[in-house]
Amino acid sequence: MPDEVIDCRGQRCPLPVIAAARRMPEVPVGTVVRVLADDPAAAVDIPAWCRMRGQEFLGSVNGPDGPAYDVRRTH
Amino acid sequence: MSASPVYLDAATAAPMHPVARQALLAALDDGWADPGKLYTQARRARQLLDAAREATALTLGVRADEVSFTPSGTTAAHGAVLGGLAGRRRVGSTLVHSAIEHSAVLHAAERHVGAGGTAAAVPVDRLGRLDLTAWSTAVRAPGVALAALITASHEVGTVQPVAEAAAACADMGVPLYVDAAQSVGRVPLPAGWSVLTASAHKWGGPPGVGVLAVRKGTRWESPWPADEREGGRTPGVVNLPAVVAAAASLRAAAADAAAEATRLAALVDRVRERVAVEVPDVEVVGDPVLRLPHLVTFSCLYVDGEALLHALDRRGFAVSSGSSCTSSTLRPSHVLEAMGVLSHGNVRVSLHRETTEADVERFLTELPGIVAGLRADAGVVGL
Numbered sequence: 212m213p214d215e216v217i218d219c220r221g222q223r224c225p226l227p228v229i230a231a232a233r234r235m236p237e238v239p240v241g242t243v244v245r246v247l248a249d250d251p252a253a254a255v256d257i258p259a260w261c262r263m264r265g266q267e268f269l270g271s272v273n274g275p276d277g278p279a280y281d282v283r284r285t286h
Numbered sequence: 287m288s289a290s291p292v293y294l295d296a297a298t299a300a301p302m303h304p305v306a307r308q309a310l311l312a313a314l315d316d317g318w319a320d321p322g323k324l325y326t327q328a329r330r331a332r333q334l335l336d337a338a339r340e341a342t343a344l345t346l347g348v349r350a351d352e353v354s355f356t357p358s359g360t361t362a363a364h365g366a367v368l369g370g371l372a373g374r375r376r377v378g379s380t381l382v383h384s385a386i387e388h389s390a391v392l393h394a395a396e397r398h399v400g401a402g403g404t405a406a407a408v409p410v411d412r413l414g415r416l417d418l419t420a421w422s423t424a425v426r427a428p429g430v431a432l433a434a435l436i437t438a439s440h441e442v443g444t445v446q447p448v449a450e451a452a453a454a455c456a457d458m459g460v461p462l463y464v465d466a467a468q469s470v471g472r473v474p475l476p477a478g479w480s481v482l483t484a485s486a487h488k489w490g491g492p493p494g495v496g497v498l499a500v501r502k503g504t505r506w507e508s509p510w511p512a513d514e515r516e517g518g519r520t521p522g523v524v525n526l527p528a529v530v531a532a533a534a535s536l537r538a539a540a541a542d543a544a545a546e547a548t549r550l551a552a553l554v555d556r557v558r559e560r561v562a563v564e565v566p567d568v569e570v571v572g573d574p575v576l577r578l579p580h581l582v583t584f585s586c587l588y589v590d591g592e593a594l595l596h597a598l599d600r601r602g603f604a605v606s607s608g609s610s611c612t613s614s615t616l617r618p619s620h621v622l623e624a625m626g627v628l629s630h631g632n633v634r635v636s637l638h639r640e641t642t643e644a645d646v647e648r649f650l651t652e653l654p655g656i657v658a659g660l661r662a663d664a665g666v667v668g669l
Contacts (some may be wrong), residue, residue: 223611225588225630232669252610252618252629259628263569263587
């Protein structure tokens with residue numbers, strides 16, 4: 212389960228990626244942040260951001276709140 | 287003072303070649319009659335059409351009677367897919383295609399699936415190159431009627447392993463259709479295909495002319511209502527002046543292709559190197575070596591693709607983008623998605639015979655400041 216959730220529903224890319232990038236330095240290393248984002252580009256761009264920034268992309272889930280993407284802060 | 291225009295979207299439509307313009311004007315006077323009729327004016331039109339077909343066939347390395355001119359590259363692609371499937375419907379109803387085909391091919395595939403057929407998309411790697419193992423497995427499955435592979439990605443430039451893919455198809459007797467829109471008139475064509483399509487405005491011909499080539503012995507059946515023109519492969523009278531212009535400009539483009547490829551590939555190398563170094567947080571995508579000579583794509587982290595296109599346009603630069611905000615469907619490019627690379631802030635730069643070193647230099651000089659300005663406006667500097 213994620214440690215916290217960022218709700219980016221209704222936001223177009225790159226806004227969900229920016230929201231994740233802003234939050235990540237504020238949480239302790241090891242924290243899992245779930246990004247709720249219904250913009251289809253998030254499915255591509257959140258994993259790509261993790262790769263570019265060396266953060267861990269844990270996967271996506273499609274729950275009652277719509278598509279969600281879990282990211283763990285690794286550094 | 288407004289910036290002078292620099293057109294960098296040849297992969298969408300190249301500026302018309304001067305030879306195309308001359309041929310078009312001449313053919314408007316001389317080639318307006320229906321080439322299918324039996325009077326003097328029609329015979330003249332027929333001569334022009336035959337000559338255009340022979341010249342095009344020569345460039346493609348096929349026989350003249352294997353070439354048909356269609357009303358667009360899209361129509362040619364639709365016909366290639368649906369006709370290839372129709373010709374082999376007794377064998378099966380599966381279309382195998384790469385995940386990075388042009389939308390015209392994918393839309394034809396959707397039509398096929400909607401009519402009860404099946405389609406299997408084969409993945410690509412991070413560089414946009416076909417997964418040959420998955421391709422070979424897919425074409426070996428029972429009931430494959432046709433396989434479709436783009437010769438080189440129109441979005442990221444990665445050249446596809448067509449010869450190897452064709453060999454896998456040949457082992458199973460599956461015809462291979464190649465969308466060669468970005469290759470014809472620019473680079474040598476691969477071997478091993480049964481059906482090929484191209485589009486004249488990509489090589490400097492006029493818009494509204496496509497090419498459909500079907501090799502002898504291919505089981506291909508027109509998906510359109512019957513019409514005797516163009517070998518029965520595409521209905522309707524051709525736009526003959528445009529076809530004449532397309533053929534003339536293809537011959538001219540092919541004659542210069544090797545020299546132009548060398549010149550443009552060096553400019554693309556410069557874009558790839560400089561953008562990666564001078565624009566922070568950018569992902570230059572596509573294969574750095576096995577790629578088209580005239581096309582380069584990159585994505586800028588945290589930048590809105592539409593805002594970037596508008597900012598470049600205000601400085602006189604015309605480029606394309608695969609970012610979702612620039613598409614009518616608001617979905618990211620299926621090509622960038624299949625590669626798993628950043629889709630926002632995406633720019634595709636594609637060069638042509640009129641592109642100068644100075645054009646590229648000005649683009650490279652202005653781009654870092656434009657991206658930095660957009661990031662500052664969005665408050666994402668230092669993220």
